[in-house]
Amino acid sequence: MKTEALVADLVTEFKTHGRIVIVGASLAGLRAAEALRDEGFNGSLTIIGDEKHEPYDRPPLSKQVLKGWVRADHTLLPRTRKVDAEWRLGVAATGLDRKAKHVRLANGDQIPFDRLLIATGVRSRPWFNQKEAALEGLFTLRTSDDAGRLQAALAAKPGRVLIIGAGFIGSEMASVCRELGLAVTVAERAEAPLVGALGGVIGDIAAEMQRDHGVDLRTGVSVEALEGDAKGHVRRARLSDGTTLDVDVVMASLGSIRNTEWLEGAGLASGFWGVACDAGCRAFDIHGIVTDSIFVAGDIARAPHVLYDYQFLVLEHWDNAVFGGKVAAHNMVSLEPDRRPHLPLPAFWSGQFGVNIKGVGVGPFGDEIVITQGSVKDRRFAAAYGRKGRIVAAVTFNHGKWLEYYGAMIERSAPFPPPPPGYDQAGDMKPIPARFPDPRTPTGFPDVVLTGHDPTDRGAEYRPKKR
Amino acid sequence: MRIVVDLNRCQGYAQCVPLAPTVLKLNGEEALMYDPNPDDSLRQQVLRAAASCPVQAIIVDRLDEKGEKA
Numbered sequence: 001m002k003t004e005a006l007v008a009d010l011v012t013e014f015k016t017h018g019r020i021v022i023v024g025a026s027l028a029g030l031r032a033a034e035a036l037r038d039e040g041f042n043g044s045l046t047i048i049g050d051e052k053h054e055p056y057d058r059p060p061l062s063k064q065v066l067k068g069w070v071r072a073d074h075t076l077l078p079r080t081r082k083v084d085a086e087w088r089l090g091v092a093a094t095g096l097d098r099k100a101k102h103v104r105l106a107n108g109d110q111i112p113f114d115r116l117l118i119a120t121g122v123r124s125r126p127w128f129n130q131k132e133a134a135l136e137g138l139f140t141l142r143t144s145d146d147a148g149r150l151q152a153a154l155a156a157k158p159g160r161v162l163i164i165g166a167g168f169i170g171s172e173m174a175s176v177c178r179e180l181g182l183a184v185t186v187a188e189r190a191e192a193p194l195v196g197a198l199g200g201v202i203g204d205i206a207a208e209m210q211r212d213h214g215v216d217l218r219t220g221v222s223v224e225a226l227e228g229d230a231k232g233h234v235r236r237a238r239l240s241d242g243t244t245l246d247v248d249v250v251m252a253s254l255g256s257i258r259n260t261e262w263l264e265g266a267g268l269a270s271g272f273w274g275v276a277c278d279a280g281c282r283a284f285d286i287h288g289i290v291t292d293s294i295f296v297a298g299d300i301a302r303a304p305h306v307l308y309d310y311q312f313l314v315l316e317h318w319d320n321a322v323f324g325g326k327v328a329a330h331n332m333v334s335l336e337p338d339r340r341p342h343l344p345l346p347a348f349w350s351g352q353f354g355v356n357i358k359g360v361g362v363g364p365f366g367d368e369i370v371i372t373q374g375s376v377k378d379r380r381f382a383a384a385y386g387r388k389g390r391i392v393a394a395v396t397f398n399h400g401k402w403l404e405y406y407g408a409m410i411e412r413s414a415p416f417p418p419p420p421p422g423y424d425q426a427g428d429m430k431p432i433p434a435r436f437p438d439p440r441t442p443t444g445f446p447d448v449v450l451t452g453h454d455p456t457d458r459g460a461e462y463r464p465k466k467r
Numbered sequence: 468m469r470i471v472v473d474l475n476r477c478q479g480y481a482q483c484v485p486l487a488p489t490v491l492k493l494n495g496e497e498a499l500m501y502d503p504n505p506d507d508s509l510r511q512q513v514l515r516a517a518a519s520c521p522v523q524a525i526i527v528d529r530l531d532e533k534g535e536k537a
Contacts, residue, residue, distance in 0.1 A: 057471050057503055064500055074504040078469035078528030319475050347475045354495030356479065380496070398496045401478050 018043035023093045024119030025049025028298030028321035033083040035329035045085040050092035061147035062172040072148030096266040115332045121299040122256035132226040137234040138250045158248035164223050166193035168350045170253035175352040178213045185216040187223050200435025201369050209353045258300050274302035274314045279341040281328035286460045297324035308365050317348045358400045360407040361393030369434035370417045371426045386416025468510050469528040476524040483516035
C-alpha cells in the first residue's frame with residue numbers, strides 16, 4: 001500500500017473507531033464536541049466535567065442571576081446539534097498518563113483516549129486566609145452553584161456588601177448590588193477599577209461611574225482581615241488604610257486560577273500561566289515540542305498570537321472558548337495540510353451601571369490611549385490603544401456599533417493614533433499614557449528547570465513549588 | 468428552551484426586545500440582558516426575536532435536540 005493511501009485509511013479509521021476524550025464540560029468543551037460530530041467524527045466521545053451540571057453559560061451569573069431575574073440553574077447552553085457523547089459529570093479529572101494514553105478520574109476510573117482535548121478552564125481565586133475563607137457570608141463567583149448561594153445572600157437584604165477586587169466581575173457585582181438597592185463597598189488594590197484590563201485612564205471613568213451610582217469605592221487599599229461573629233458569620237473587614245467596615249456579605253473577586261494541577265507530572269507545558277499550545281490548539285510538551293494527540297481550548301489555552309509579536313496569550317473570553325473549541329475539534333480529525341489556525345481578534349463585553357462596555361484587541365499590550373469618538377462625560381465613547389505607532393486595542397462605552405471599525409484597523413495593524421473618524425469625533429484626539437500596571441512586576445517564579453548534561457539527556461523538568 | 472446571545476456580535480439594535488419582551492431586555496442604552504432558559508411556551512416569540520436580529524446574535528437550541536440529556 002502506498003503511504004498516502006495508508007494515511008488516508010488511518011484518518012478514515014480514526015473518524016470511525018477513534019476515541020476522543022474532552023476534559024472540561026463547559027463552553028469550549030461543548031462546542032468542540034459538537035464540532036467533532038459536524039466534522040464527521042463517529043468514534044467514541046467522552047466528556048468529563050467536575051461540576052454535576054451539564055454545560056451552562058457563565059456570563060449571566062454575575063448579572064441576570066445575581067439580580068434575581070434568572071435562576072442560577074437556568075443558564076444552560078443551547079445545543080447546536082446532538083453530540084452522542086458519554087458524559088462523566090460531577091467527577092474531576094485528576095491525572096493524565098500520556099504514555100498509557102488515559103485520563104485518571106477522582107473516582108479511580110481510567111478513561112483511554114487516542115486524542116485528548118484539555119478545556120478545564122479556570123476557577124476563582126479563593127480568599128487567601130484559609131480560616132477566614134470558611135466564614136459564612138464570604139463568597140466567590142465562578143459556578144452556577146456559587147451564583148445561587150450569592151443570589152440568596154443578596155436577596156436576604158444584607159446591611160452592607162463588601163466586594164474585594166474591582167475587575168469586571170467585581171464591578172458587575174457592584175452594579176447589581178446598587179440595582180438591588182444594597183449598600184456596597186468596593187475595595188480595590190489598584191488606583192481604579194478595571195485597571196488591569198483597560199488601564200488607569202479608563203479606570204478613572206469606571207470609578208466615576210461606580211461613585212455616581214452610590215458605590216462606596218475605595219481604591220489603593222487591600223482587605224487585610226475578615227472577622228466573624230460567634231456563629232462564624234462574617235461581620236467586619238479590616239482594610240490596609242486602618243479603617244474597618246461592618247459587613248454582612250463579602251464577595252472576593254480576586255481573579256482566577258487555571259485548572260492545571262491535574263496535569264502535573266504529565267510532561268506538558270502547563271502551569272501557572274495555563275497550557276501552552278500552538279495556534280492550531282496542539283499542546284506543547286514541557287520541552288516546547290508540539291504534541292500530536294493533545295489539544296487545548298478555552299480559558300486555559302495559551303497560544304502565540306500573530307498580532308501581538310507572537311507572544312503567548314491566554315484569552316479568558318467567551319468567543320475564544322467557542323472558536324478555540326471548534327478549531328481544536330477540526331484539527332483533531334485533520335492532517336497537516338488541512339489544519340486551521342485559531343487566530344481570534346480578542347473581544348469581550350461587560351454590562352455595568354447601565355453601560356455596555358465592549359473591547360477588541362489586547363489593551364495591556366499598548367501603552368497609550370486616545371479617546372476617538374463620542375463624549376466621556378456622557379459615558380458614550382470609543383477609545384483606541386496604541387503601541388509604537390500601531391493600534392492594538394479599542395474599547396467602547398455604549399458605543400458598540402463602532403467596535404468593528406476599530407477591530408478591522410487592529411487586524412490590519414493600522415497606525416496609532418488612528419486617523420480621525422469621519423463621524424462623532426471626540427474633542428481632543430491627543431494620545432496620552434494608558435496607565436497600565438507595570439507588567440514587569442513579578443507575579444510568580446518558574447516551576448521548570450533544565451536538567452541533564454548530555455544532549456540525549458537534556459530536558460526540562462517540572463518541579464512545582466508548594467503554594 | 469435554551470438560548471444564548473453572542474454579546475460580542477450583538478450591536479444593541481434591540482429589534483428582538485419587543486418581539487419577546489419577557490425574555491430579552493435592554494439594560495441602559497445598549498446592553499442586552501436575556502433569560503437564557505425561557506419557558507417552552509415562549510418558543511415562537513423567541514424564534515421570531517432571533518430571526519429579527521440583523522446580526523443573528525441569538526442562538527436557539529434545536530427543538531429535536533431537547534431529548535439529549537447530559
